[in-house]
Amino acid sequence: MVILKVAARSNPNSVSGAIAGVLEEHGVVELHAIGAGAVNQTVKAIAIARRLVEKEGSPSIKVIPGFIELKIDGERKTGIRFIVER
Amino acid sequence: MVILKVAARSNPNSVSGAIAGVLEEHGVVELHAIGAGAVNQTVKAIAIARRLVEKEGSPSIKVIPGFIELKIDGERKTGIRFIVER
Numbered sequence: 001m002v003i004l005k006v007a008a009r010s011n012p013n014s015v016s017g018a019i020a021g022v023l024e025e026h027g028v029v030e031l032h033a034i035g036a037g038a039v040n041q042t043v044k045a046i047a048i049a050r051r052l053v054e055k056e057g058s059p060s061i062k063v064i065p066g067f068i069e070l071k072i073d074g075e076r077k078t079g080i081r082f083i084v085e086r
Numbered sequence: 087m088v089i090l091k092v093a094a095r096s097n098p099n100s101v102s103g104a105i106a107g108v109l110e111e112h113g114v115v116e117l118h119a120i121g122a123g124a125v126n127q128t129v130k131a132i133a134i135a136r137r138l139v140e141k142e143g144s145p146s147i148k149v150i151p152g153f154i155e156l157k158i159d160g161e162r163k164t165g166i167r168f169i170v171e172r
Contacts, residue, residue, distance in 0.1 A: 008122075036094075036126035043125050043166055047151045063149040065133045080129055 003030045006045065008037025015045035020052040023061065023086045032068060034079035042082060053086060061086045089116045092131065094123025101131035106138040109147065109172045118154060120165035128168060139172060147172045 002022045006015055015031075022029040033042040050061055061084055068081035088108045092101055101117075108115040119128040136147055147170055154167035 036122045039126045039129050040122035040166075043129065043151050044153075047153055047166065050150070050152065060150060063151060064136070064146060065129050065149060066136065067130075067133055080126075080133065 001028065001030050002026060003032060006031055006033045006038050006042040008035060008041060010038070010041045010045070012041050012044035012048055015041065016048035016052060019045060019049035019084060023049070023053060023084065028083065028085045031082040031084065032070065032079055033082070034070060034072065034077050039080050042080070046082065046084060049084070059086065087114065087116050088112060089118060092117055092119045092124050092128040094121060094127060096124070096127045096131070098127050098130035098134055101127065102134035102138060105131060105135040105170060109135070109139060109170065114169065114171045117168040117170065118156065118165055119168070120156060120158065120163050125166050128166070132168065132170060135170070145172065 004018055019029055031042050033039045064083045066081050068079050070077050070079045090104055105115055117128050119125045150169045152167050154165050156163050156165050
C-alpha cells in the first residue's frame with residue numbers, strides 16, 4: 001500500500017497527480033492527514049483526482065475515511081486516513 | 087436528496103447521527119462544507135458514521151467528494167460536496 005502524507009501546505013494539484021498516478025499503477029492509495037488544514041487539502045486533492053481519473057474513462061473513485069493514530073516526534077496524534085480505490 | 091450543511095463549529099458526533107439516520111432511510115446523503123474547519127468536521131462525522139452504520143451490519147459506506155459553488159449572503163463561494171452512499 002502506497003501512503004501519501006498530506007500537510008496543510010501541500011498543493012492539492014500536486015497531490016492529485018500523485019493520487020492519480022498511484023491509482024493507475026496499484027488501484028488503491030492511502031492518504032494521511034493531521035489537522036483541519038491537511039484534511040482540507042487532502043479532500044481537495046481527491047476531488048481534483050476524480051476529474052483526472054474520470055477523464056481517462058475509468059469508473060469513479062471510492063473514498064473510505066477513518067481515524068488513525070500516528071506518532072509525530074514521539075507524540076501520539078489522531079489523524080485521518082483516507083483509503084482511495086478505483 | 088437530503089442535504090446536511092456542516093459548519094466548523096458543528097459537532098461531528100451529532101452530524102454522524104444525522105448521516106446514519108438519513109442513510110438508513112434514503113441510502114444516500116449529501117453534505118456541504120465551506121472552509122477547512124467545516125471540511126474537517128465533515129470528514130470526522132463520516133468516519134464516525136461508518137462505525138455506526140457498520141455496527142448495524144450494513145456494507146461499508148462510499149464517499150464521493152467534489153467541488154460545489156454556493157451562494158452565501160449573495161457571495162459566491164467554492165465549497166466541498168460529499169455524496170455519501172451505502
